[in-house]
Amino acid sequence: MKITILPNRVIIPEDHETLMEALIRHHLPVQNICNGKGTCGKCKVWMTGYVSPPSDHDMLHLNNIELQAGFRLACTVQPEEGMVIELNFVESQDRKVSALQGMKTTTLDPGVEKVYIQSSEPTLADERGDWDRVVDALSTATGRSYDKTSLYILSKVPDILRADKFALTATVYEDKILEIETGDTTKRLYGVAVDVGTTSVAVALIDLNQGDILKVVSTENEQTAYGADVISRISFAMESQERALALRVAIRRTINHLLEELEVQTNVGKNEIFKMTIVGNTTMHHLLLGLDASHLAVSPFVSVCNRPLEFSALELGLEINPQARILLLPNIGSFVGGDTIGAIVGAPVVLEQGNHLLIDLGTNCELFLKTDHTMLACSTAAGPAFEGAGIAHGMRAKRGAIESVTITEDGVVCQVIGEQEPIGICGSGLIEAIDEMRQSGVINKQGKIVDPEKAETLAIELRKRIRAAEKGREFVLAYGSDQGQDITLSQKDIVELQLAKGAVCAGIKTLVEMAGITVSELDSVTLSGTFATYLKAHNILNIGLVPDISEDRIKTVGNAAHVGAILALLDHQEVAMVGELYRKISHVELGGSTTFSNYYMDSMYLERLS
Ligand code: FES
Structure with missing residues (x-):
């Protein structure tokens, strides 16, 4: 039996293997948050050709439009001959990507360069080897010496040299020649x-x-x-x-x-x-x-x-x-890596004079605190909630994701990426939704969805949106159209967010205390991460993701770690700088810290936290 994976891959499942097991065995990308139990709803694939009948799990997690279009959960699908699967692999249009597109940097010294050289042809009076001829011409052109190359380059020198009358383009990096090519290709680097x-x-x-x-x-x-x-x-x-x-x-x-x-x-x-x-x-x-x-x-x-x-x-x-x-880029410690160094490079305000905090939000959340006396870094396991995973209707920030939510007594207005019917909610939408639910009285400060029968002060339209779910209650953010599925936030989703934001807030308080300052002495708090650009300071403060601080000191910078990688690519000096920087940062392990544990419990509340 063969299954086609679009655009051009064919796999052969083994007997009794689910589609997801076959995909994993063939190293194809599929989300497996619940270990194939059919409960997370994240392993969605699109089937064309033969489409298997929907399972109970499919019906639970996919809406009618998705079911009719051929979406299924890979962990519930038994492979059949003729299946054609689309994994929706690469995105180049989501908002995370577009946040970087078009960015232009100022410093340009990548350390690698292309040089077009013309060397002299050999004669009986000039019997230098082909390679020596190239190295001499290159050294004359650049004023530097080149001692290193590879056997791969040496083996092609004779042909490349003679293909264009002893002219060629060399790509060099420090004292090494990386590549040689016929003709002038200096414009393509x-x-x-x-x-x-x-x-x-x-x-x-x-x-x-x-x-x-x-x-x-x-x-x-x-x-x-x-x-x-x-x-x-x-x-x-x-x-x-x-x-x-x-x-x-x-x-x-x-x-x-x-x-x-x-x-x-x-x-x-x-x-x-x-x-x-x-x-x-x-x-x-x-x-x-x-x-x-x-x-x-x-x-x-x-x-x-x-x-x-x-x-x-x-x-x-x-x-x-x-x-x-x-x-x-260098690591700082066991769970604080080159991404934090990259984020520091990408958000250089955190190295300025004064007290500055950098929060790199993600599944693994890293914190960096710089004061005039010390530099500390730690990580907290926030879990995947900020990236839209581990949430029933969570998804990455792409078309169809609710990215912003406004709740009034008249109902809920959702802003959706791509301005279409929502199919899920991304990290920034989740944070805003939970703040709005809290402000409107749908949930209390413990994060509990209120009982609609008893919440007499809650607007009727909002009470109608609270309903019983499998475990506890859920709140409807968006009703599905004709056959679409309602997008809801359940009690469990709220707890996931509380755990994630509680870990971040407790980490901040611990780091600040270790540095011997108070939160009010922070000159800036910079949030970075793929969705950080879209976060609003008041939402972050209202749900207690960061301790209470004046709103104007909070900055959001998008994916600073990636920006840092780009800057290090374009400017070799940045690489030298981080080679020094990482040694000066003390890594703090929060795992055994009682201070962190104590702060953690208090940080679960959905309110401004001192
Ligand atoms: S892996 Fe969780 S539903 Fe399939």
């Missing part, structure tokens, strides 16, 4: 900046001559099939070498898939990409490199390596020019 998140991965293609961001694509991290957060990935990797290998392969394939997509969507060949910068948390860093991640999760929580690293693309199996340089 590209790099990519990669943000490896626990839940999603984004790659920006950049013209290294102009500093323009040409295209940004993102997709789900293929590793999510093996666990939703860093702890579950580490546990999975620790089970066997094969499992650790599966995670390494999954993230490399995710990046390679995005590189392929960039090649399709632009006129830039993968071979023309000569530099890559990567940011990611320490777990993603280790799993990408194939390093033992087990010591990250047990006391005293040490990484294999914190310092900045550099490899060739060939070494890492990433499909750009094989000699391209790949730079990984």
Whole structure:
């Protein structure tokens, strides 16, 4: 039996395997938040050709429009001959991506450059070797010496030199010649900046001559099939070498898939990409490199390596020019990685004089606090709620996601990405919805959805939207049209958000206390993350995601970690700077901190927290 995975993949499921098991075994991206139990509703795929009858789980999690269109939950589907599956893999149009598109940076010194040279032809009086001839001409042109190259380059020198009368273009990086090409290709020099998140991965293609961001694509991290957060990935990797290998392969394939997509969507060949910068948390860093991640999760929580690293693309199996340089920004500690360093570079206000806090919101949430006396960093396991996962109708910020919510006594108005009927809610929509529900009295400060029978002061229209759900109550944000499914927030969803925001708030209070200052002494609080641009300061404060502070000190900067990777790609000096910076930051482990535990319980309330 064969199944086609669009656009061009064919897989053969094994007997008794569900579609999701087959997808995972073939390393194809599918969300597996509930471990295939049919309860999370996240493993949605689109089927064409043969479409299996909907299961009970399909009916529970998918609306009629989706069911009729051929959407199914992969974990409930038994493969059949002739199935054609679309996984909806790469996104290049969601708002996260568009937030970076068109950004232009000011400093341009990527460290890699192309030089067009004309060397002299050999004669009996000039018997220098072909390679020596190239190196001499290059040194004359640039004033630098070049001592390193590869056998791959040496083997093609004779042909390249003679193809165009001893003229060629050399791509150089420090004292190394990375590539030689016939003709003048100096105008075509590209790099990519990669943000490896626990839940999603984004790659920006950049013209290294102009500093323009040409295209940004993102997709789900293929590793999510093996666990939703860093702890579950580490546990999975620790089970066997094969499992650790599966995670390494999954993230490399995710990046390679995005590189392929960039090649399709632009006129830039993968071979023309000569530099890559990567940011990611320490777990993603280790799993990408194939390093033992087990010591990250047990006391005293040490990484294999914190310092900045550099490899060739060939070494890492990433499909750009094989000699391209790949730079990984340094880690700060076991759960605070190069993404935090990237976020600091991307939001440099946090290094200015005074007390500044940076919050990088994601599945793994990192905090960085700089005062005039110290620099501290820690991480809190916020879980995937901010990225729209782990929430019944949660989804990433793309077309159909509710991104903003207003509740009045007349009802609920939802703003939807793409201005269409909503199909779910993303992180910023969730935060705003919960604040609005709290302000309107739909939920109390403990986060409990009120009993509509007893909430006499609550507007009738809002009371009508509260109804019994499988566990507790739920509130209807948007009624589905004819056959569409209602978009609701359940009591469980609210608890997920409380756990996530409580962890962040408690982490902030702990860090501030350790630095010997108070929250009111913070000069700025910068929120970064894929959806941070869309957060509103008053919502963040009202639900107690950050302790109470004057609204004008809160800034949102979007995905600063990715911006940092882009800046490090474009300016070699940034790489040198972070090579110094990471040593000066003290890593704080919150796991065993009683201060953190005490703050955590108090931080669950949905109200402004002192
Ligand atoms: S993995 Fe299929 S519903 Fe959760």
